[in-house]
Amino acid sequence: MKNYLLPLFILFISLGYSQNEKNETGLQQLKAVVANAQTDQPLESVHVVNLNQVVGTITNEQGEFQISAKVNDTLFFSFLGFKSQKVRVTNDMFKFKDTKISLTELAYALEEVIVRPYALTGYLEIDVKNLPLNNAFQYSISGLSVGYEAGSKNPSAVTKVLGAILNPADLLRNLFGKKPNQMRKLRQMKEDDQIRDLLASKFDRETLTELLQMEKVDIEDILNNCNYSKSFITTANDLQILDAISSCYEEFKVLNRKK
Missing domain, CATH: 2.60.40.1120 (Carboxypeptidase-like, regulatory domain)
Known part of the structure; x- marks a missing residue:
């Protein structure tokens, strides 16, 4: 009987330890x-x-x-x-x-997308009146190369415009400050080989926006304010974009410490 109890006792201890480790x-x-x-x-x-x-x-x-x-x-x-x-x-x-x-x-x-074409008549004067209007407006600010779109499609546009008017650095502080957890994950992303391989093969920013929990427009704003060229922003793969954001963030942290 004693020979059976000892293995069972060890088994219970082992299960209990594993359960605690999983919970922690x-x-x-x-x-x-x-x-x-x-x-x-x-x-x-x-x-x-x-x-x-x-x-x-x-x-x-x-x-x-x-x-x-x-x-x-x-x-x-x-x-x-x-x-x-x-x-x-x-x-x-x-x-x-x-x-x-x-x-x-x-x-x-x-194939699952339902396309609803406009009922065009062929007469320009009539068709122009039937087409829906885009109520979004774009603000351009002197000294900045990028315009900001406002209206129903971009509810945060006013905040971005005001931030850019005050100081381009304020815009970066706003963008980085809203996503502190995602910014802290930058190093983890760069260290994982599988994630790096995936990002190196993609150019659509889809995986990058999911990882950083940012919109594409926010990523473009960060890179614009870190003086990356429009050509780089549009042609770089997702891994290059990640490295650029990481570099920009590290510089941003250094500047903030000096203040």
């Missing part, structure tokens, strides 16, 4: 499969990024991947020719080993 960190290894939504075939080399933990990985030949995560983390899936997707991590994804994430091909995703 909150991180577990999540395993799942990524497949084509149309064919149900596994997808290889899909980039998977945990936006909260700033770690990345890619799927193998069977579409399988493993990544550190915890409940309520957001996983971002990106693959050439497929619509990118964000998935919130749940308890069930850790409990069940057959979790499958399906990605939709862009060709099928575009």
Whole structure:
């Protein structure tokens, strides 16, 4: 009887220690499969990024991947020719080993868009009156190379205009100050090889905006105020843009310390 009790006692201690360790960190290894939504075939080399933990990985030949995560983390899936997707991590994804994430091909995703053409008559005088007007206005400020669009499409435009009028540095302080957690993640992004490889292959700023939780216009404003050329901003890949923002942020922190 004693021979049975000792192994059981060790087992309970081991389970208790593992449970405490999981509760302290909150991180577990999540395993799942990524497949084509149309064919149900596994997808290889899909980039998977945990936006909260700033770690990345890619799927193998069977579409399988493993990544550190915890409940309520957001996983971002990106693959050439497929619509990118964000998935919130749940308890069930850790409990069940057959979790499958399906990605939709862009060709099928575009078919779901409903296009409503304008009823044009062919007479210019009539058609011009029927076309909807864009109520947005653009403010140009003397000394600045960039205009700022206002109206219903950009509710934060007035704040940006006022910030630029006062001082371009105030605009940077406003943008960086609103996202302190995302700015602190810059170094983590640069250190993760999988994230760097993904950003180096992309030019659409999609993954970058998800990681930094910024709009494209905010990224452009940062780079404009850090004296990067328009050519660089429009042609650089996402990794180069990340490095530029990181460099700009480091300079911004040094200037703030001197004040």
